[in-house]
Amino acid sequence: MTLDGLRELCMSMPGATEGIKWEDHICFMVGEKMFCITGEHGGASLKVSAEEFDELIERGNISPQAYMAHNKWVRIETFGTLRQKEWEHYVKHSYTLIAAKLSKKLRDSFSK
Numbered sequence: 001m002t003l004d005g006l007r008e009l010c011m012s013m014p015g016a017t018e019g020i021k022w023e024d025h026i027c028f029m030v031g032e033k034m035f036c037i038t039g040e041h042g043g044a045s046l047k048v049s050a051e052e053f054d055e056l057i058e059r060g061n062i063s064p065q066a067y068m069a070h071n072k073w074v075r076i077e078t079f080g081t082l083r084q085k086e087w088e089h090y091v092k093h094s095y096t097l098i099a100a101k102l103s104k105k106l107r108d109s110f111s112k
Helices: 003-011 050-056 084-099 104-110
Strands: 016-021 025-030 033-038 044-047 062-064 073-076
Touching: 003 016, 003 025, 003 033, 003 084, 016 033, 025 084, 033 084, 044 084
Parallel strands: none
Antiparallel strands: 016 025, 025 033, 033 044, 044 073, 062 073
């Protein structure tokens, strides 16, 4: 995975937007809620399920994301930590978890 590849993957999600937060963090959002945080430094932070959280933090180069671990966010240290298919799975799953918390009206607006 590369930053450009991650951007392309994130922006392929319905209703996804991109923005900058905290001066230099590239954030991908749906309905103004973040589902992926990255930067030029490589790696990314994603929301995962409780089961995935426990499994992922046991792997090398993946740790609980500071200030967000209580909500089951992980920090993937480098783009090379995961294979392409894993990136696709975890980014799509993060998007799905975040989008599910949006109002039905807002979710429906993305599919039009």
